[in-house]
Amino acid sequence: MKNLTELSRQKKSLLCVGLDSDLRRIPAFLHSYDDPIYEFNKRIIEATAEFAIAYKPNLAFYEALGPKGWETLRKTLEVMPRDVFTIADAKRGDIGNTSRMYAEAFFETFGFDSVTVAPYMGRDSVTPFLEFPGKTVFLLALTSNEGAADFQWTGTEGQPLYQTVVEKSQAWAKEYPGELGYVVGATRPQYLAEIRAMAPENWFLVPGVGAQGGSLEEVMAHGRNPQGGLLINASRSIIYASDGEDFADKAREEARGFCW
Amino acid sequence: MKNLTELSRQKKSLLCVGLDSDLRRIPAFLHSYDDPIYEFNKRIIEATAEFAIAYKPNLAFYEALGPKGWETLRKTLEVMPRDVFTIADAKRGDIGNTSRMYAEAFFETFGFDSVTVAPYMGRDSVTPFLEFPGKTVFLLALTSNEGAADFQWTGTEGQPLYQTVVEKSQAWAKEYPGELGYVVGATRPQYLAEIRAMAPENWFLVPGVGAQGGSLEEVMAHGRNPQGGLLINASRSIIYASDGEDFADKAREEARGFCW
Secondary structure, three states, rough: OOOOHHHHHOOOOEEEEEOOOOOOOOOHHHOOOOHHHHHHHHHHHHOOOEEEEEEEEEHHHHHHHOOOHHHHHHHHHHHHOOOEEEEEEEOOOHHHHHHHHHHHHHHHHHHOEEEOOOOOOOHHHHHHHHHHOOOEEEEEEEEOOHHHHHOOOOOOOOHHHHHHHHHHHHHHOOOOOOOOEHHHHHHHHHHHHHHHHOEEEOEEEEOOOOOEEHHHHHHHHOOOOOOOEEEEEOOOOHOOOOOOOOOOHHHHHHHHHHOO | OOOOOHHHHHOOOOEEEEEEOOOOOOOHHHOOOOHHHHHHHHHHHHHOOOOOOOOEEEHHHHHOOOOOHHHHHHHHHHHOOOOOOOEEEEOOEEEEEEHHHHHHHHHHHHOEEEEEEEOOOOHHHHHHHHOOOEEEEEEEEEEOOOOHHHOOOHHHHHHHEHHHHHHHHHHOOOOOOOOEEEOOOOHHHHHHHHHHHOOOOOOEOOOEEOOOOOOOHHHHHHHHOOOOOOEEOOOHHHHHOOOOHHHHHHHHHHOOOOOO
């Protein structure tokens, strides 16, 4: 398994680059290639890999392209350097035998190091993903969007749902070889400290810095642990830093800004 | 939009056939074809379309095959007769711009009539799917698995989460052109009547009859409304009724048993 703490120390970074790669937003000159999204991803990865410890393709953007989008995803994974961690941002979760098939899809067929999972269906929808040694499950806890308030903040006897999710899943993970992490949005950094107290050793995948308005400094202050413990995701602010032929150079500059 | 009530009256059925098609379970003779899952699906659809009003490919089973699984899914949709309703059982849900891409993937790229959506991320993760006129969103309410108890039954002031999901989403749907339905498991039929009271006019997609142990009679008694209102899903009990060369005939017999 790739050691995130080690990668973070080598690169002096906790940056995860989100590959939300959209045909409508990539530079126009790439459209002359057979597979423009692959060409875009390859150049973004080459330009930023010195500063990024993880890459997170957002599955929706590949699925919207139909079968050839999955081929683009497969090729993108092939050009990932060895010293990065990969996250399938898929937010899957279903009854046990179906979750098992999703886990096979991402961990075995595509070879991702981790996947994001939605908790709504409970224990037997999550544990099939935890059965894979050396793989990581990032379970949605508190997300960065406005709608997080609708259900994640509701709860029983003063405990909001996102805390119940963290508490119960901590117990489940003890029985399985896979690693458990959490998705915790950057747009509410005060809650990061609270979830860190409940889950001191788990890695958090933190979206919402950049285009969604979260502050990097606050996230670092509230969420870090001695191992690092945070994957700070930035997508649009890096990959669309420029829409010209210099897009990779501009992405590199943006990525460098996340290092210390 | 295909009218489910009309289809149900024509076929005297509320059956949805779940295409959880697995290379490890389909008849051995199909493995000599280039695309065994497509050959299997085509024969199952031809054999059962007289009795089924809907088909529900379970996306996990196609994703596990990598890019070629999505090609199999595309070809399967091409052989669907005109008089059936199609459901992408995908359980997606993400921040707004990402949910929009998932909606494009299933409604536009693949041309499904409906998709299953997970509610954990709240309003702005669900409404992008409801923006498509003539399409239906089946939102997870109470699922058929054991883990449903972990979060769906927890709640605020006596209202379990699955009821909060139904109540809030009823209000959201009023502002959008798409249709809202719910996933309500058959394994707890007493709750079907309760959710029916909260959502008298919505269609429910009901998994859990058959292999998961739910009773068809109880589901019909507790969940029907004057329009029909129920899509009774059966997957394994129909598609794997036989593992021999007679699998399509046996599937047809099983499907016929769901008609009145």
